[in-house]
Amino acid sequence: MxxxxxxxxxxxxxxxxxxxxxxxxxxxxxxxxxxxDMQDVFSKGYICPKGSTLKQLHNDPDxxxxxxxxxxxxxxxxxxxxxxxxxxxxxxxxxxxHGRESIATYLGNPGAHGLSSLTFNRVLLQSIGSRQRYSxxxxxxLPKQVSSGLMFGSASTVPVPDLDRTQYLLxxxxxxxxxxxxxxxxxxxxxxxxxxxxxxxxxxxVDPRKSRTAQQADEWIAIxxxxxxxxxxxxxxxxxxxxxxxxxxxxxxxxxxLDEVVLALQPFTPEAxxxxxxxxxxxxxxxxxxxxDASSSAVYGRIGTTTTAFGTxxxxxxxxxxxxxxxxxxxxxxxxxxxxxxxxxTSGAGGKGKGFRTGRGHSRVxxxxxxxxxxxxxxxxxxxxxxxxGQVRALIVVGGNPILSTPxxxxxxxxxxxxxxxxxxxIYLNETSRFADVILPVPSPLQRSHYDLALLTxxxxxxxxxxxxxxxxxxDEPDEWEILAKISAIAAGLGADVQASTIDDSxxxxxxxxxxxxxxxxxxxxxxxxxxxxxxxxxxxxxDRMLDFLLRxxxxxxxxxSVKDGLTLDKxxxxxxxxxxxxxxxxxxxxxRTQSGKIELAPPQLIADLERLLKFCQTDxxxxxxxxxxxxxxxxxxxxxxxxxxxxxxxxGKPRCTLQIxxxxxxxxxxxxxxxxxxxxxxxxxxxxxxxxxxxxxxxVSLPHGWGHTMSGTNIKIASLRAGVNSNLLTDQEVLxxxxxxxxxxxxxxxxxxx
Numbered sequence: 001m002x003x004x005x006x007x008x009x010x011x012x013x014x015x016x017x018x019x020x021x022x023x024x025x026x027x028x029x030x031x032x033x034x035x036x037d038m039q040d041v042f043s044k045g046y047i048c049p050k051g052s053t054l055k056q057l058h059n060d061p062d063x064x065x066x067x068x069x070x071x072x073x074x075x076x077x078x079x080x081x082x083x084x085x086x087x088x089x090x091x092x093x094x095x096x097x098h099g100r101e102s103i104a105t106y107l108g109n110p111g112a113h114g115l116s117s118l119t120f121n122r123v124l125l126q127s128i129g130s131r132q133r134y135s136x137x138x139x140x141x142l143p144k145q146v147s148s149g150l151m152f153g154s155a156s157t158v159p160v161p162d163l164d165r166t167q168y169l170l171x172x173x174x175x176x177x178x179x180x181x182x183x184x185x186x187x188x189x190x191x192x193x194x195x196x197x198x199x200x201x202x203x204x205x206v207d208p209r210k211s212r213t214a215q216q217a218d219e220w221i222a223i224x225x226x227x228x229x230x231x232x233x234x235x236x237x238x239x240x241x242x243x244x245x246x247x248x249x250x251x252x253x254x255x256x257x258l259d260e261v262v263l264a265l266q267p268f269t270p271e272a273x274x275x276x277x278x279x280x281x282x283x284x285x286x287x288x289x290x291x292x293d294a295s296s297s298a299v300y301g302r303i304g305t306t307t308t309a310f311g312t313x314x315x316x317x318x319x320x321x322x323x324x325x326x327x328x329x330x331x332x333x334x335x336x337x338x339x340x341x342x343x344x345x346t347s348g349a350g351g352k353g354k355g356f357r358t359g360r361g362h363s364r365v366x367x368x369x370x371x372x373x374x375x376x377x378x379x380x381x382x383x384x385x386x387x388x389x390g391q392v393r394a395l396i397v398v399g400g401n402p403i404l405s406t407p408x409x410x411x412x413x414x415x416x417x418x419x420x421x422x423x424x425x426x427i428y429l430n431e432t433s434r435f436a437d438v439i440l441p442v443p444s445p446l447q448r449s450h451y452d453l454a455l456l457t458x459x460x461x462x463x464x465x466x467x468x469x470x471x472x473x474x475x476d477e478p479d480e481w482e483i484l485a486k487i488s489a490i491a492a493g494l495g496a497d498v499q500a501s502t503i504d505d506s507x508x509x510x511x512x513x514x515x516x517x518x519x520x521x522x523x524x525x526x527x528x529x530x531x532x533x534x535x536x537x538x539x540x541x542x543x544d545r546m547l548d549f550l551l552r553x554x555x556x557x558x559x560x561x562s563v564k565d566g567l568t569l570d571k572x573x574x575x576x577x578x579x580x581x582x583x584x585x586x587x588x589x590x591x592x593r594t595q596s597g598k599i600e601l602a603p604p605q606l607i608a609d610l611e612r613l614l615k616f617c618q619t620d621x622x623x624x625x626x627x628x629x630x631x632x633x634x635x636x637x638x639x640x641x642x643x644x645x646x647x648x649x650x651x652x653g654k655p656r657c658t659l660q661i662x663x664x665x666x667x668x669x670x671x672x673x674x675x676x677x678x679x680x681x682x683x684x685x686x687x688x689x690x691x692x693x694x695x696x697x698x699x700x701v702s703l704p705h706g707w708g709h710t711m712s713g714t715n716i717k718i719a720s721l722r723a724g725v726n727s728n729l730l731t732d733q734e735v736l737x738x739x740x741x742x743x744x745x746x747x748x749x750x751x752x753x754x755x
Contacts, residue, residue, distance in 0.1 A: 108400020153593030173304020226747025257602025296332025353593030522559030657724025
């Protein structure tokens with residue numbers, strides 16, 4: 001009689017940016033219970049509803065386990081060998097007929113949370129050799145990275161609020177009680193906010209909706225959608241008019257362009273922006289002075305500010321205000337993490353660099369400039385349907401569902417029908433993968449090792465957490481990195497029989513050889529073969545071997561023996577609850593990678609965009625049509641874009657895909673709670689049930705993002721039963737932030753009529 005074995009595995013939740021530690025109870029290779037890891041150095045037991053559902057995700061009967069190939073319009077199960085052969089024929093056939101530029105890629109949001117994707121997506125893009133690259137970045141955070149790159153020289157240099165030590169936090173367009181933070185990795189963000197208030201600090205939330213975070217705030221300011229940049233400009237203008245003596249004390253010597261910014265902001269007085277923002281001048285001046293006079297303060301702006309027509313300018317102005325109050329790179333202010341595995345601002349000699357630029361290429365049809373190596377997701381459809389040299393004829397989607405998450409999903413769906421070949425790497429047959437000729441499933445998160453390589457770059461403490469796989473891979477089941485490596489090999493022309501290890505060995509060799517040439521590296525001048533042999537002694541391959549190298553050559557690494565007591569992956573594995581390297585510390589000027597060696601406070605692109613912002617301020621954003629309102633999105637604690645809606649425990653209960661509307665607007669339009677209305681924008685219409693609430697500004701309505709599971713040809717049964725509506729059928733693909741190519745998912749003019 002066999003005796004069952006029970007163990008507890010510790011791992012980091014990969015479902016959002018918070019990075020909470022989980023304690024996973026496993027019996028006979030079956031997960032029985034998931035709770036928060038009370039000993040985790042970062043999250044200390046905190047967990048949200050999503051983290052506890054990794055078991056349900058793993059056991060979801062709709063999750064794919066074997067490849068699917070489309071035959072006669074129907075997806076059927078296939079062997080891995082058959083799938084690789086079909087991919088080889090599809091990709092090489094399109095390349096032979098149309099060239100490499102005819103292949104596009106779309107990388108979805110889950111890739112930012114996966115160690116395999118973060119280490120192998122780059123080689124995939126390089127192997128394809130096309131500039132037609134798209135991702136979820138241009139429907140969420142890219143403006144912040146563009147503005148940070150222009151100011152600090154690296155897109156990874158994003159100041160984060162020092163939550164645990166600040167005394168005043170101004171939050172714009174973020175709802176961390178629900179979303180757990182964005183570009184600000186902070187487990188238990190709500191608890192950290194409440195701790196700030198308990199020590200006498202003040203929380204101010206600027207949002208068209210009285211979100212869950214706004215309910216907790218000391219003050220809620222109901223701004224008109226899409227006008228955050230104007231509010232920030234007026235706050236900065238007030239600070240400049242009052243005097244910027246605080247800068248001479250510490251920050252002044254690090255700044256380029258201060259006088260130019262002050263001059264450019266002169267028209268943006270609180271009185272000038274009051275009508276457009278819906279915030280009176282007295283309140284704007286008070287906010288500016290409270291930020292300046294607090295013992296420490298920080299401004300934090302997120303998705304509500306970036307998914308607008310002025311996303312990059314608003315992101316820049318967040319940091320202008322943090323600088324004008326003297327709180328950038330200061331304890332309790334907006335600080336710059338020192339990521340344990342390194343980043344763009346830890347490589348090379350500190351304090352100066354090549355700088356950052358966009359526009360190294362332009363999209364074929366509407367000539368949108370490249371930003372961080374990609375073009376706007378909103379341009380995908382036209383690049384597929386518009387004939388001519390470079391027309392997209394094949395598409396590879398990795399962990400994304402752009403049909404639901406990018407603008408004008410109906411137009412995009414029609415364009416996918418014109419593709420000659422499409423490959424999806426996905427765990428579901430969903431609204432996007434249903435168009436694919438081949439679908440490759442990756443293992444569940446519980447079967448993969450994990451390290452938040454990207455997200456810990458934006459953490460409010462310098463920490464490191466590594467998770468080994470909790471459950472084993474199935475028989476003949478490739479790991480995610482092996483799938484991505486093999487696609488890369490096929491795209492490079494190496495054929496369907498090539499081993500993933502070939503690409504893996506090439507990647508680690510390139511990584512090591514690049515680092516030993518860096519004179520500032522802790523392995524400068526070392527022998528590459530010696531280091532690769534040392535990395536390989538453990539038998540590690542793929543992302544784990546790369547991670548070991550990044551940790552050992554990072555700011556806290558052992559430098560392969562050159563730094564006593566330095567970090568290695570073995571040491572991190574021996575610390576299953578993570579290692580805390582301490583609170584954030586000032587990093588200027590070492591963190592800078594600009595050509596000048598200073599903070600570029602007045603990048604020409606951003607100064608020029610203030611003219612467009614001023615014109616917007618002087619123009620009424622709504623016409624006089626009494627039915628016209630402005631649409632914004634919203635998040636839900638139990639939802640994660642479009643990819644967690646097939647988990648019953650997360651979607652059960654009252655419907656959450658409703659149109660929130662203010663009582664005054666409901667009365668004027670003659671609609672009642674629970675009734676159905678039609679919402680129409682320039683590009684589309686959807687019908688949704690009404691939810692009347694005073695927790696939204698008059699003239700504004702709200703639909704959540706990521707719903708609309710109504711399409712045929714999918715196999716996501718739970719999601720289909722609670723389908724909701726796709727708000728991005730209303731998103732206009734022609735309205736973008738011109739500096740980053742990010743779609744304006746917020747501030748959409750719509751008409752609402754009762755049905």
